[in-house]
Amino acid sequence: MSVQSPISSVNDFVVRFANVNGSGSASANELFARSILRHGVPVSPRNIFPSNIQGLPTWYEVRVTEDGHLGARGGVDMMVAMNPQTWDKDVASIEPGGYLFYDSTKPMPTSKFREDIAVIGVPLTAITNSTYTDPRQRQLFKNIIYLGALCALLDLDPKLVEQLIGEQYKGKEKLLSSNVHALHLGRDWALQNLKCPIGLRVKKSDKVGDRIFVEGNSAAALGAVYGGATVCAWYPITPSSSVAEAFTSHCKKYRHDPETGKAKYAIVQGEDELASIGIVIGASWNGARAFTATSGPGISLMTEFIGLSYFAEIPAVIMNIQRAGPSTGMPTRTQQCDVIACAYASHGDTKHVLLFPEDPAEAFEFAAAAFDLAERLQTTIFLMLDLDIGMNHRLCRPLKWDDAKQYDRGKVMTAEMLDEGRDFGRYLDVDGDGIPYRTYPGTHPTKGSYFTRGTSRDRYARYSEEGAVYADNMQRLVRKFETAQDMVPRPLQANAAKPTKYGVLYFGSTSPAMDEAIGILEARGHQLDRMRIRAFPFHSSVASFIADHDFVYVVEQNRDAQLRQLIVNENGIDPVRLVPILHYDGTPITARFIANAIGDHQDHLKVTPLRKAVT
């Protein structure tokens, strides 16, 4: 089939793989993404998978991006269509002039193709079947064979791919050589039978630098290891399970006593989220650093305990890997939809600290910092990730740790301090920052013990339902939350090239799409100052930023503009000044979407309505 103008692009295109869940394609597809990285060209891959185990469609998208845009781009330049079930949809999603790669073992009617795309057929099944007899081998190697063909088509250096396979199967010579063999089977067939390379090409570059390629959940789990978490209690839920699983494997590597081989950590798979957060609270009450990882439905279940953590002032760290809600929502789709649920979790007047990392590097840093914050503030700290950062590999700066860093265990009164005669009132605000001292159970034979409860109590932890005593305590909690403002990561601001009356606020995983959108908008003539919010409570600079601009766009991945609600609510800002830009179909927000939405609004602002006299 010939196409008038096939897309031609070097180091800047999107390849999407359409597979059947369970066919073993994931590792071949990831190998593809990593191979491009080894060419020095940044990639941004995304898993698009259904909420099921086997048999249903799954996609893996690799954005090849010399410019380093790590958000989703939208659109597909080449579709590797390996799933007959989704064929029609897959073919339809290709950009005009794009490429369709398929298994041509069985002939297909022309009606199944499009005139405006280039079709590349490789008889994958035939090649596989003539080489392998074992059905599982046939299935697995077919993936490597198409990877080989793509190498030829996109001009990838087979040496670099081989090198990666070598690293993957180090010490497993048989697997290594058979994978390399399959790779060449596909590559050779393509070189002999097709016109290689095509218009989409990968050319060696030097744009990756020392960046690392890692999933947010794994980085957050590593942050928990570095941050000194010793107790983890969790209950499986997509997309958070891999946090606890990664924590387990990191701990197995780095947290065993060299002499005894014993574990310096305890991980419990709770019977549910209620137990998980209960274990975290019990452990933290007793002076250990503890966390749980969950997603929306788990947060719903945990709220009673979160209220206890707030009111009884017990540290807790909750990593919330957000997915599309409400209810079971879309379990395998991404959103930033738990902002309000977490900020005000539980009954009564509560406010909780939220941290919004933008990528795995920040997920690592903020996760570690969350334990310091939880102990300093003696309250729940939410690390707000989402599926898009949590379950996808992202390119990010290397993880950093300062060996001089000491854990901040917060205000803990020791036996010595008690013996010195220090006045211990569990809820006494000695320093005026709203943060009281606590003692660990077992500290002193006669001093410093107290009763922890979710019921109202006075400054000395004595049960009391007196209104004034209650109000005094609630006021102190507000003071503590104000103190938190200066402890949490500050927002980051970047100004437009020229002075502007417009600003944009965004947070979390939206970051790379936003960075790219700014460029697109500038090209369209729209200048925007931007501020990335990294935590709640909001730093005072957020209010100043809003005050300094006529309009501020608030970009979020949820329907109800939850961050905007929170800003309006907490800062008493006129909602009219905050323009919501909302993306919530479960796919990651793209630069195209942001640029179009903001661009259209900006264009609108410039239109002066004409009032023609009607005669």
Add this chain to the structure above:
Amino acid sequence: MTYIAKPKFHHPGLKKNELGYTHRDYEGKISTLCAGCGHDSITASIIEACYELSIEPHRVAKISGIGCSSKTPDYFLGNSHGFNSVHGRMPSVLTGANLANRDLIYLGVSGDGDSASIGFGQFAHSIRRAVNMTYIVENNGVYGLTKGQFSATADRGSKSKKGVTNTDNAIDLVAIALQLGATFVARSFSGDKTQLVPLIAAAIRHKGASFIDVISPCIAFNNHAGSTKSFDYVREHNDAVNRLDVLVGRDPISVDYAPGTVQVVEQHDGSRLALRKLDADYDPHDRLGAQTFLQKHAAKGQIVTGLLYVDPDAEDLHTHLDTVETPLNTLDEQALCPGSAVLDKINASLR
């Protein structure tokens, strides 16, 4: 103020235990429960047991849920940390606390509403996880604090104070604890201190999940004719399988060595349980036998009390997780943080 502190005055002539502590050192605030509530007798037994074991009060962490029963930790061991958590969720909080510091003694106090209804799952899972604790349910068959609704341990056919008949089957927490693998299972009666005190003491010494169900009549809502958890009913239907004394390695507290009638059970920590068997062929090492025995007697309407089952070689959650001996809450950055050199290697592996 809605609490009452006890006067600090100690009578100089008070008896002292091995640590030099008197009873008063094991007391807490004055109870605000209804006068005559069975729970207060359990409080007294806990005080007695801790005194006799010469436990340092501050080395005990007492954790409870919500309910009249769950209030009681405020009324004993005033020098230890207490935690009145949320309704039914004492077991998870206790589990977490125990993971953080394996060196303390964990006393979980709960009610039948707390443990057999809203907290049934947590009760079950803390037991199957073998958390090293003494889990006491103060079982009155009703929700005391919310004024007399049936709990899940109320017997079918029993009557509420308002005259309503319970049509649901009862949950027998002892039977379930046995089934779930608790390594120390006992039942007692709040009014039988002679039996209850050594049971609590033995449970505390036991390493593993100890469960004691204590029938504890609610005099406000469940001490009437028609109730099967009233003082009179329990006294009439109580069938004790054994009486128990505890010997702590050093000086025995009280021992009755009638040869042939005492069975000594070695505990992990070196202490020994001496069982005075009332029932000649009752073997507290036989889990299956205990289950059958319990059910046979339940069918006859009898409440079996005493130590029903003990596994002297029990392991606990820390053994299963193979954690270090040092309490996790004392490990510092040196012990926990792999450092920047390791991180550099991790970075390198991610390229």
